[in-house]
Amino acid sequence: MENMNSTLVPTPDTIDKDCQENVDQNRVLYIFYSSVVVVQFILGFLLNITVIHLFIFKLKFWKSKTIDIFLFNLVLADILLLIGLPVKAYNFQQCSEQKVVCKVQLFLQFINRGASIAFLTIISIYRYYSVVHPGRRKVRSILKRSPQISVFIWVLLGILTIPAMYQSFIRCNSSEKDKKLTAIVILREIVFFTQIFIPFFVLVYCSIRIIKRLQQKSVGDKTKLWRAMFLVTSVVFVFAFCFLPYAFTRAVQLKISGLVMKEEKVTVVKLFDGLLCLSYLNCLLDPILYCLSSSKFKKLYISMYLPFLLEKEKPESSEDTADD
Template sequence: MESTETNCTAESRPLYVFYSVVMIVEFVLALPLNLTVIYLFIFKLKFWKTNTNNIFLFNLVLADILLLICLPVKAYQFAIGERRSPNDVVCKAMLFMLFLNRGASIAFLSVISIDRYLNVVHPGKKNFLKILKKSPLISLLIWLLLLPLTIPTMLRTFECCNSFGREGDELATDIFRESVFFTQILVPFIVLVFCTVQIVNRLKKKTVGDRTKLRRAVFLVTSVMLVFSLCFLPCTISRMVLLVVRFNENHKAEEYAVQVYDGLMCLSYLDCLLDPLVYCLSSTKFKSLYLEHYLPFLIGKDGQPNDSSHSTGNSSNPAHLNNAQRERQMETMKTLTTQGDPCTS
């Protein structure tokens, strides 16, 4: 059996330095974006006062921020040539945070997609999600349900926190931990595929009425599925390959499989950057609010993003246009703070 030090050491130092750079770039880009989004949810939308998906979206962004906090630590370990921290406490604490917050991110994305499916495919029926989402307790319940699924990372000292197949007397614990890893990705992905197919079919069957909201619902659930496919499925497949190679005791192949797996795990952290862009900023209401607060120079005189097609002959009177724009912005702000889900528009 390999020693802990050998198993924790990166075989290809330049490759892991590159991985650390990737994680730092993800951290630098995603943290400010998530912080600006969470500021709007708290101080402008006042998410706790709304009976909508705002609460779910807030928890989604919160999970992403907590996950981002772990990235500098992992990047540092990779940069010095270690796959995991040799410190047992740090190692297990990192795994606990990564399991918990990535699981929360996946859970809230799934709940948002399921809610959109119920609203679009079964709009007239009362469902448990419509009732539960009126209370912030459902979000707390999701966090609490994720805790027992994360406990296996804290039960014992893993060999480099990754000992599956190496400690026979603890095989049950390892099987439970690996089952959680695969289940929290594969099951939500199947649910997302189902929701996407059902909403697309609903859009095809709708021949009259407003199809705009349906198209946005299709865009939302499709985006969730694509992010899952990009961020989570590759690392899941590579994990399966790694376990097969490890059981076959092919040490040379395992060395390469470990490097691929660690690299694809770095790719999975990209969801912290994609979540706010796809699920929050895809909403026209939230996009307008975000632009007005952080990128006002992109707002045109008609309240839409600046575009050459929006220019008119009235541009000779800037003072009048500025006053009109300010009035529109105030009306938009009032609407955003009193209306519901920013993703239903």
């Protein structure tokens, strides 16, 4: 379980004394973490499931624009990630878990979070070429093969995530020998940090270039320009806010392993667990930033699920420039 350190993990048969002491000492904190995860699950699942319902039954995403297929896969990855949150919320409050359940949960968590980040990145790349380099037909033709790209991403992430089934961050009920830096552990950490930091730099680069391009081609519609710039900037901010603190804390956790006192390790673990909760916020914000930011999709969503707000919505002429 990613949310508890090895000091908080019991043997398969009995609850370790140190584990129980740590849980008792931090009971209030971990109940708070558990509550946050439950709230994120409820809000995120309701929002994502309604969005994906529109993609399937109203927009028929497989017949729509290329970006709609990527958006569908992004929302699907977020839903699959959210499904495991009730188990994680329960584990935040407990000191025991089944080894198989732990590893399956980690596998699903890693692959779905990786997929969410991957599709978020590919959407930014698609928008970058659509806005900044619309004349590069070869690249755009490749990006338009969205079904094939989507399948490739899921298969690749499934292969790269297999190490999570063998050794996890908390070594699901494992022995001391699993703490060594084996090839599997090193591969797992490389995949973990690569899928966060590389997409972040890609997002930053694409966003800067898109904003500069929008400023150059915008003539009179300043409101539309600022909305598009706000959307692009918000994507980078949300990604940085949700994932970078989580990744940096993980790096600190790896660096201090075996080098500091037990109390200091527990402090880092508690911080890591809190930032882990923060990272799930991405599942709630993705559909807002990528789907509801579109005027067309927003109107359809409100008419379906929030019709009482429809009369308050002012008609808009077209989608945001960044969504084209």
